[in-house]
């Protein structure tokens with residue numbers, strides 16, 4: 133009789149675990165379809181040098197003063213660095 137109770141408990145616990153994984157699986161499917169706008173490479177960002185908006189993935193990345201800054205072109209990056217060091 134005790135064995136049967138333990139067996140039922142294991143089945144019940146196992147079913148709860150399966151349900152949890154099924155829910156987690158479908159939740160991950162749903163979140164994958166939603167647009168993730170937290171930090172994607174398709175963000176439009178502004179060039180701090182010339183003010184142009186451009187796609188982050190097409191920009192030039194530079195680390196200035198410990199911060200990561202994106203520029204529309206190599207020239208803008210170099211101009212920005214030159215302006216900084218001139219001050």
Ligand SMILES: [Zn+2]
Nearest residue numbers: 179182204208
């Ligand atoms: Zn620019």
